[in-house]
Amino acid sequence: MIEELGLEPERLRLEWISASEGSIFAEMIRDVTEKIKVLGPSPLKPEGVK
């Protein structure tokens, strides 16, 4: 759906992480945050809203 809509596919990510894998979880969140920052705000966000 993301692809058909024309959004960047990197905006959605699905990972299976166990409750015992804290460091993997933290690593993934850091990675996602970084990528999203590069992509910028969602094009679906209304104008003038931060």
Place this chain on the structure above:
Amino acid sequence: MACYIAWATDDEIRKKGTSGGFVTAALVSALENDLIDAALVVKRIDVYEGIPILTSDPEEVKSCAGSFHAVPVNLTKYVDPDLRIGMPAKPCDARGVIEQAKRLQIDLDKVFLIGLNCSGTMLPLAMRNMIEVLCQLDPDSVIKEEIIAEKLILKTKNGEKAIKIDEIEEKGYGRRQSCRYCNINIPFMADLACGNWGVPKGKKGTFVEIFTEKGETFFRNAVDSGAIAFEEAEEKSIFTRKRIDEAMKKLAEENWKKLSNSLDGIDRLSYYIKSFENCIGCRSCKIVCPVCACGEDAKCVSMDYETDSYRISMFNLVRLLHLMDSCIGCGQCEDVCPVDIPLTFIHRRFAKRIQDILDYVPGVNLEKPPFYETKLMEW
């Protein structure tokens, strides 16, 4: 599979019916013999207007005989789950009922799906305009219309006028857009399929193909009570019908490609944002949707806040996602949209993608949607 040419033994019904009056006669007979409690039929007001009714009155059923192309309503949501119902069903009606059965809203054992071959329906206003401009006829003078062999035949008091559907559509009139690319003409998912394709020339009969035991029961009841007579369909009839079906399918696929390709090379996100920008959030598309069974607390409604003011509302985004595995392309959403968003086209764009990948066709059998099963994991 059993194929017959059948017709009503009652002359009046046979004359009034589009092909042989089989559907009307068999429905009346099912009502009289207590096979069903009610028939779900479209009551005619004129050539351009009709209303769906649930009736137990055989006379009322008889008055609804004959084809009707300008009432593009989907009958699914008119089914009363407490009654045993016989309903003449276009492929999209039948598919809607089956999708509702999957969602436990309708008990299929209680519904006789009397399939009608369908090559498309027209919006009443578009049909009036077309008749006036293209056929030079007064729309109100038309007393009957039929589609036979890719031609629309209009009957007035002074005679007949036939016009090729291709020609109508080249000039921008004709069937609803969703019908132009619908590739299911014979309702093979129903209990039986009826139509005039394959009926030998000059014969007043209905081509009937029986698919299920329920269909057989319905057919036998009509035969045993003397309401209909029949003969086996000949090879030639079966072949002709198949050929028409295949030609229509091919045309539908070409139409889809042409339409779908119109989005090639353009920025789809901007297109979708632009398409939805006039949405007033009236929810009509959800209310009429024959596959939606979510009720009032549906996710699309409860996750939608006007104050969010996303450029495509959560209501529309959730519906796009939710319908990807179940949209049958019936066209109801687009028909009722007060701001004319090309909803069916958009839903088809989203749904076709996933339905093709998962090789899943909604509404043709009781197979659960792929998101419920392991199929998705394999993929």
